[in-house]
Amino acid sequence: MNGVILPLGELDPHVGMRTVVLQNYPGVPDDTYAVVDAYCADPSCDCRVAYLFIVPQRHPGPQLASITVGWEPLSFYQKWMGSPKGDDTAREFKGPSLMAMTPQSPLAPAFLEIMSAKLQDPEYLDFFRARYYQFKSLLPHQPRS
Numbered sequence: 767m768n769g770v771i772l773p774l775g776e777l778d779p780h781v782g783m784r785t786v787v788l789q790n791y792p793g794v795p796d797d798t799y800a801v802v803d804a805y806c807a808d809p810s811c812d813c814r815v816a817y818l819f820i821v822p823q824r825h826p827g828p829q830l831a832s833i834t835v836g837w838e839p840l841s842f843y844q845k846w847m848g849s850p851k852g853d854d855t856a857r858e859f860k861g862p863s864l865m866a867m868t869p870q871s872p873l874a875p876a877f878l879e880i881m882s883a884k885l886q887d888p889e890y891l892d893f894f895r896a897r898y899y900q901f902k903s904l905l906p907h908q909p910r911s
């Protein structure tokens with residue numbers, strides 16, 4: 767996760783993406799929102815995190831929310847990051863949470879709530895886990911030195 771983050775759709779434009787259709791959700795305009803799933807493009811990194819950018823599907827603009835989610839147990843991210851005990855940084859990657867140091871909109875907390883509910887479904891979360899491995903398999907392989 768130190769490297770560039772790219773949407774899977776940039777490596778393979780045919781993959782499609784998940785959408786969220788909202789109607790009468792408090793405080794969020796009725797619309798269809800695309801969930802642009804992106805991953806870390808460092809082929810030697812195995813951080814096992816999905817970055818989900820929420821944008822209006824029909825009139826794309828700046829992302830409304832940037833959400834991280836990891837499917838491994840929290841201990842995986844703590845170990846991966848070498849976090850000292852009690853350090854909460856790994857929790858951001860386990861998520862779902864709003865990404866730090868990334869543009870968010872006033873609607874971001876609502877989208878975090880919406881996506882967190884969806885991601886409680888193991889099948890929904892597994893979709894992004896599978897896409898992570900698909901993404902990694904599409905990266906050019908770096909020669910090992």
Ligand SMILES: [Zn+2]
Nearest residue numbers: 767806811813
């Ligand atoms: Zn990574």
